[in-house]
Amino acid sequence: MSFITLASATLPSVPLDFGGNKDRILDSIRIAKEKGATVRTGPELEIPGYGALDHHLEGDTFLHSWEVLAEIISNPICEGMLCDVGMGVRHRNIRYNCRVLFTFRKIYLIRPKMSLANDGLYREARHFTAWAKPRVLENYYLEEVIQRITGQKMVPIGDGILSTVDTALSCESCEELFVPMNPSIASGLNGAEIILNSSASHAELRKLRERLELIANSTRKLGGIYVYSNATGVDGEARMMHDGSSMIICNGKVLAQGSQFSLKPVEVTTAVIDLEQVRSYRSSISRNVQAAAQPDFPRIECDLRLSRPAEDMWFSDVQPSHEIELKIMDPMEEIHMSTAVFLWQYLCRTNSPGYFLALSGGLDSSTVALFVFGMAKLVLQTINDGEESTLADLRRLVGNKNFVPKSPREIVSRLLHTCYMGTVNSSDETRSRAKALSEKLGGYHSDINIDEAVQAHESIIEKTLNFRPKYITEGGSPQESLARQNIQARNRMVVSYELAQLSTTARKLPRAGAALLVLGSSNVDEILRGYYTKYDAGSADISPLGSISKTDIRRFQRWAMEKWDLPILRSFIEATPTAELLPLSAGVQNDEDENEMGMTYDELSVFGLLRKVDKLGPWSAYLRLLGEWKHRPGYENSPRKIAEKVKRFYRFYAINRHKTTIITPSVHLSAYNPDDNRHDLRPFLYVVNWPWQFGKIDRHVEELERKMGERQ
Numbered sequence: 001m002s003f004i005t006l007a008s009a010t011l012p013s014v015p016l017d018f019g020g021n022k023d024r025i026l027d028s029i030r031i032a033k034e035k036g037a038t039v040r041t042g043p044e045l046e047i048p049g050y051g052a053l054d055h056h057l058e059g060d061t062f063l064h065s066w067e068v069l070a071e072i073i074s075n076p077i078c079e080g081m082l083c084d085v086g087m088g089v090r091h092r093n094i095r096y097n098c099r100v101l102f103t104f105r106k107i108y109l110i111r112p113k114m115s116l117a118n119d120g121l122y123r124e125a126r127h128f129t130a131w132a133k134p135r136v137l138e139n140y141y142l143e144e145v146i147q148r149i150t151g152q153k154m155v156p157i158g159d160g161i162l163s164t165v166d167t168a169l170s171c172e173s174c175e176e177l178f179v180p181m182n183p184s185i186a187s188g189l190n191g192a193e194i195i196l197n198s199s200a201s202h203a204e205l206r207k208l209r210e211r212l213e214l215i216a217n218s219t220r221k222l223g224g225i226y227v228y229s230n231a232t233g234v235d236g237e238a239r240m241m242h243d244g245s246s247m248i249i250c251n252g253k254v255l256a257q258g259s260q261f262s263l264k265p266v267e268v269t270t271a272v273i274d275l276e277q278v279r280s281y282r283s284s285i286s287r288n289v290q291a292a293a294q295p296d297f298p299r300i301e302c303d304l305r306l307s308r309p310a311e312d313m314w315f316s317d318v319q320p321s322h323e324i325e326l327k328i329m330d331p332m333e334e335i336h337m338s339t340a341v342f343l344w345q346y347l348c349r350t351n352s353p354g355y356f357l358a359l360s361g362g363l364d365s366s367t368v369a370l371f372v373f374g375m376a377k378l379v380l381q382t383i384n385d386g387e388e389s390t391l392a393d394l395r396r397l398v399g400n401k402n403f404v405p406k407s408p409r410e411i412v413s414r415l416l417h418t419c420y421m422g423t424v425n426s427s428d429e430t431r432s433r434a435k436a437l438s439e440k441l442g443g444y445h446s447d448i449n450i451d452e453a454v455q456a457h458e459s460i461i462e463k464t465l466n467f468r469p470k471y472i473t474e475g476g477s478p479q480e481s482l483a484r485q486n487i488q489a490r491n492r493m494v495v496s497y498e499l500a501q502l503s504t505t506a507r508k509l510p511r512a513g514a515a516l517l518v519l520g521s522s523n524v525d526e527i528l529r530g531y532y533t534k535y536d537a538g539s540a541d542i543s544p545l546g547s548i549s550k551t552d553i554r555r556f557q558r559w560a561m562e563k564w565d566l567p568i569l570r571s572f573i574e575a576t577p578t579a580e581l582l583p584l585s586a587g588v589q590n591d592e593d594e595n596e597m598g599m600t601y602d603e604l605s606v607f608g609l610l611r612k613v614d615k616l617g618p619w620s621a622y623l624r625l626l627g628e629w630k631h632r633p634g635y636e637n638s639p640r641k642i643a644e645k646v647k648r649f650y651r652f653y654a655i656n657r658h659k660t661t662i663i664t665p666s667v668h669l670s671a672y673n674p675d676d677n678r679h680d681l682r683p684f685l686y687v688v689n690w691p692w693q694f695g696k697i698d699r700h701v702e703e704l705e706r707k708m709g710e711r712q
Contacts, residue, residue: 002166002275002307003320006194007032008229008246009042010258010267012345013200015049015236016061022047022068024266025085030077031268036318038306039082040268041196043231043242044174045097047087050200050242051235056127062090069100070145079104082164082304084171086198088128091140091157097128099171099198101162105150109300110140110157114183117175121202121240121668121679124175134159134186137298159183160298161192165305167275168192170297174199177218188222189291193278195219199230203243203338205552205669208260209328212245216326220252223282225273232262234345234667239675241338241667248273248321251281255321260329261337263344263382263390271321275307332559335552335669339371339544340378342667346517346542347415348393353509354415356500356516358492358537359438359445360580361420361430364545365521366437366572367553370560371544372416372519373441376408377564399510409442417503417516419446421492421537423454425580433571440568444507446499453491458484473583485581489536496537517541520664525550525604527663528674529649530656531597539664546666547673549608550601598648607649608672612680618693622646622700639704643697647690654686 009028014020025046032040044050047065055061065087072078072085082103089098089110096112112131116124140157147153162169170187177184177197184195195218201211219226226249231242246258248271258269282288329337347354355372359365382390383405395403398414405411420426420434431447438445461483462468469483470476476484500516503509520540524547526532545553554573561569599607610621625642629635635642660674661684674680 002309003272003312003318004167004194004225004275004307005036005038005270005272005318006225006227006248007035007037007040008227008248008256008258008269009040010230010232010244010246010262010264010269011043011046012233012265013043013046013050013231013235013242014233014349015052016055016064017049018047018064018068021049022071025072026075026077027266028268029072029075029081029083031266032270033077033081035268035270036272036316037268037270038080038304039084039169039194039196039227041084041099041198041227041229043086043229044198044200045086045088046198046231047085049236050231051237051240053123053236054127056088056095062088062095066143066145069102070149073102073105073107073146074149076104078102080304082108082162082169082302082306084196084198086173089140089157091138095128096131096157097124097173098157099173099196101169101171103304107142107146107150107152107155108302109160109162110155111159111171112157113173113176114159115176115179122175131159134183135295135297137300156298156300158298160300161187161190162302163299164302166307167194168299169194169196171196171198173197174201177215182218184218184224184226185222186294187297188219188224189287189294190297191291192224192297193275194225194227197226197228199228200235200242201230202668203241203261203334204671205331205334205548207671208243208245208334209326212247212254212257212326212328215247216249216252216254219249221285222287223251223285224278225250230258232259232267232341234342234349237665239665239668239679241342241669243338245327250277250321253323254326255323257324257327260327260334261341263341263378264387265389272318274310274320330559331552332556335548335556336371336374336560337378338667338669340375342542343371343375343544344379347397350517351397351514352517353397353399353504353511353514354417354516355519356417356419356496356503357443357519357521358496359418359420359434359443360521360537361432361434361437361572362575362577363550363553363557363572364523366433366569367557368519368521368544369416369418369437369441369443370557370566370569372443373408373412373564374560376405376411376415376442379411380405380408397511407442412442413444414509416441416443417446417499418443419448419496419499421495422447422449423451423488423580425488425583427580429575430580433575437568437572440566444503448495450488450491450495453495454488457487457491471583481582486533486536488581489533492537493535493539496540519544521545522664523550523553524548524670524673525601525608527660528608528672529597529599529604529652530659532659534659534662539662541664543664543666546664547668547670547675549605549670551605598652599645603645604649605672607653608670608674611653612672612674618646618650618690619696621650622697637708639701643701647694647697650690650693651688654688654690657682657684657686660684 232244469480472481520543522538
């Protein structure tokens with residue numbers, strides 16, 4: 001029996017941080033070696049950073065990647081190890097997304113990616129070309145900086161199997177796992193016992209189990225060892241969150257799994273496996289006829305022995321790995337951990353002294369405040385676990401080299417400035433709720449009125465147009481009333497940025513002069529519907545809620561109320577949602593009222609999924625809902641009501657689509673995120689009444705009603 005220790009590194013994807021990426025890669029190799037590993041793989045494009053986007057088109061990116069590889073490959077830490085790192089490679093003037101397999105001062109293989117991710121958040125085909133020659137190797141002429149170290153002039157590039165003294169390995173990168181005929185099937189049938197998969201898969205609520213089970217199933221029929229490495233943390237656009245969960249699987253059984261979300265700069269997951277498990281498993285399943293018929297793969301000879309005999313295990317503390325249960329977070333914990341990592345890494349990379357939040361006393365902005373508190377909880381936990389880099393980052397951000405936090409509130413007190421911006425239309429209830437929550441979480445809170453600014457703007461408009469608009473409750477038109485409401489919302493945005501700019505200076509903080517980052521609080525359903533004011537208080541530097549539904553926001557508050565012992569949240573959960581932009585004499589305005597928004601938040605989520613995930617236009621959405629909503633309360637046996645709701649959604653979507661061109665960046669957590677800048681590339685200039693589509697729906701409704709009448 002021969003036992004092999006394999007290592008999967010989970011690293012952050014930091015675009016163009018060549019020095020930092022190099023140090024983290026070397027650190028992961030060191031940790032892997034200390035754990036007895038002889039094979040180490042890491043995330044996709046880990047040298048330049050997966051999220052470098054159009055920088056992957058630049059010659060400098062390839063040059064610096066080779067320079068970094070030269071420093072890694074010349075480091076003695078690689079001796080005796082088979083290392084697999086990711087970078088872009090230009091071969092015959094074509095750019096490829098590649099894995100480079102090497103040991104100390106020697107490269108064995110450059111393996112290009114054969115299937116590129118090119119949908120949703122991904123644009124790989126814009127930057128790279130898929131390798132189109134299965135089972136073909138060509139000669140790659142190495143850069144001089146590598147030639148000087150390795151003495152090699154050429155190395156193989158292409159699709160092959162690496163044959164070591166004791167086993168055989170092949171690669172597949174991220175998207176290749178998800179295609180119907182993934183490359184590891186062919187290479188596994190041809191004798192590759194270990195598959196190395198480097199990925200940059202993004203987090204999405206409630207989707208991790210599907211991905212992890214797909215990875216586990218990849219070896220269930222085929223047999224073999226699968227080493228999956230995923231990136232972690234925020235990418236360069238602050239829109240994609242990589243969620244780690246690297247794994248090592250043998251014959252369909254998960255033997256090791258890394259953290260789903262973490263602040264650790266380097267995490268290495270290892271497993272110890274007997275190679276005989278693969279061979280005996282494969283010989284006992286129905287794969288051998290297909291394996292015998294497989295066309296041969298080109299082999300690259302590797303002089304490394306990666307395993308050690310069983311007798312050596314007797315004299316070591318290393319134990320063979322056994323099957324474990326997949327660790328899948330509760331969706332509310334996913335929200336907490338993903339937003340905590342997002343907020344913390346955004347602060348660290350921008351070197352900002354903290355956040356500013358317009359806290360209205362409502363559900364959305366209070367949830368953003370909870371996210372900052374959750375960030376503080378994770379930071380404190382990571383520090384208490386001994387992660388010195390997190391403590392060093394915290395001290396740098398707050399400007400105190402001796403700061404040692406004892407509670408999340410201490411961290412929040414230094415990193416969050418909240419402000420209630422009232423007007424004559426604000427209530428004492430929302431004002432007191434905002435103040436109480438900020439104090440409970442530890443924030444520095446301001447309570448101000450912005451009536452003077454609003455009145456100044458209204459005075460300018462009145463002088464310019466010789467016209468004074470009125471609220472609808474005062475006899476004004478809907479457009480007049482909307483204009484008066486919007487000027488309040490937009491003033492809050494202007495005041496937010498000025499307060500964020502001056503907060504550290506006025507408070508004489510250690511980092512006086514550094515501006516706080518402004519947090520927005522728009523949720524994904526309101527963005528989809530366009531139910532917000534363009535350039536209002538939702539316009540900010542980042543928006544942690546921007547891809548989370550209103551339904552999940554309520555669920556999260558209930559979860560936090562229980563898990564974090566915050567009974568104060570009950571008042572936010574039970575409060576009537578209102579923007580308080582109309583005079584108090586109008587009574588409490590319910591912003592979630594059917595007449596106000598045109599549909600419920602639950603219905604918005606349904607339409608979001610139909611439009612984006614299922615890719616249905618108005619006609620197909622109408623047909624789908626005829627079946628699904630036939631017995632839904634309020635729509636029973638009424639195709640006309642369903643049709644009107646469909647038309648209402650698509651009309652408002654078309655009218656307000658232009659707003660998504662300026663929405664604040666948010667981490668992608670929702671499959672129907674309408675982010676125009678990255679995820680949802682649809683027009684923003686429509687014929688808003690959809691005459692062809694709506695006409696077809698109307699005719700169908702009339703025909704259904706005629707048939708229903710005949711049956712009565």
